[in-house]
Amino acid sequence: MPLPYLTPLTRALLDGAGVPPGWPFAIADRVRFSEIDALGHVNHTAYLRWFEQLRVLYLREWGISPYDGSGPIVVVKSLTMEYRREMFLAEDYVVAARTASFRRASFEMHYAVFAPDLRAEGTAVIVLLDRAGAGRHALTEADMQRMREVDGATDARG
């Protein structure tokens, strides 16, 4: 059965798509022409755009940031990427995200791309800042509880 695109996938669909357990939030998408570079495959920055897009969906769905000019400013503080196998025009893929650990006003997310084998994985440390400029913006207890229970995230507040 083809996956529905651009919508959070159920665990049953993720099982069918070869996405291993431990990735509760994932969507299906397809490689676009503009993501192919002069070397004929998906450019490495496109994967980071996929991770960014999924992060925006995740933070909107979870109510952490609406990305509408209100709410905390979401800053990428650092990131890592590992590329496993190249991708080509019109390939279907699933991109998945989860929070691996959190502190008071920051968290580390993990990302992966499956098509259906693992094509790339990455991490990003995200910091939340007050829009008014008065320092960091703390996660709520509900955010942290959900990160623990849904994503299996580690509390790293120390």
Next chain:
Amino acid sequence: MPLPYLTPLTRALLDGAGVPPGWPFAIADRVRFSEIDALGHVNHTAYLRWFEQLRVLYLREWGISPYDGSGPIVVVKSLTMEYRREMFLAEDYVVAARTASFRRASFEMHYAVFAPDLRAEGTAVIVLLDRAGAGRHALTEADMQRMREVDGATDARG
């Protein structure tokens, strides 16, 4: 009923989405974070990327170009755009395409974005070149017949 994303839509679905008759080829998609510019709305070049993406799908589905390094080279010779109303993050839209007229080795496509009102429309003149460099690559009679019958395109070979 929500539209399925990234797959050619049936006329029944297009009717429900407010897409007027005369657009036989259309897909649903959703505005991405990377398409928003510093002014907070979809950048004007993003619409052209949507048209390009739909054009690639169309030419692949019709067998005109596989975009895999074989087949004719597809050149955008000219284009026009009209913007009607701005778009924002996460809006659903339908992008539609049709061939309006054709010559021996070129054709003019029309494009439109509905959400569900008309947000932008455009045209592009496409020229097919032989990959070997020996001039233009002619459309087949089957291509031209399909452009006439499915898209209502005008034969402009004169």
Next chain:
Amino acid sequence: MPLPYLTPLTRALLDGAGVPPGWPFAIADRVRFSEIDALGHVNHTAYLRWFEQLRVLYLREWGISPYDGSGPIVVVKSLTMEYRREMFLAEDYVVAARTASFRRASFEMHYAVFAPDLRAEGTAVIVLLDRAGAGRHALTEADMQRMREVDGATDARG
């Protein structure tokens, strides 16, 4: 003599670079890797990014919009493009802009790319809106006088 990059060029330098008279505002730049698409040449949307970048420089230099969240909102209402000859990685080019005509709160700009022969040209109709949302934002008399005198623009207020 090589042209200085990213800085408005004098008429003497433009003469040397093959840019015809009538283009008072132009900068030199060089094709980047990310502007090359899967077909191995500069993607057609990259030219529109060059025109956009030069328009931003122009409107900042002329004091029409600082693009810093203050001042009028600059909307691209429509555009046209003509491609003449393809471009490749690391080619040097000059991109030029001028206002061809203006109305009370809108103007039509022309753009061209030389390397040193004409590679592409385009037009864009720009509308200025009040940031507060109260309709259009009029050009000043000084803006219009400068458009007439420097760019040779036509007064189309009629």
Next chain:
Amino acid sequence: MPLPYLTPLTRALLDGAGVPPGWPFAIADRVRFSEIDALGHVNHTAYLRWFEQLRVLYLREWGISPYDGSGPIVVVKSLTMEYRREMFLAEDYVVAARTASFRRASFEMHYAVFAPDLRAEGTAVIVLLDRAGAGRHALTEADMQRMREVDGATDARG
């Protein structure tokens, strides 16, 4: 004195621009409108594009890959990034690159952005593949010697 843009900078110019010793290859550039995202600052993927662009210049200048469809295929195997301070429209910056270590057919590059304080830094592991598909493409002895002598790179062939 303003820096010349888009051309490898001498050590004297780099000293004046606040770039510390140990960065022999660097160019000046300026933030573009299309690099600003919906949050009003340079998007994190733009820095990776700057690193990519400088890597392409470096590999072309050193004769490792012409990026013209011949020569080895240059694959980004992994990367890391650290962001230090946000950047805005029209800021001037210097982006610098060096090879930190090399093996037989791969090398790790380091990158940094100065404006003039450090804004971001990153690393990338690059693997060279034979275009014909017969495995890896070895660096020449001259490449490795230059990496050692010019960049201070470590021989990690072990």
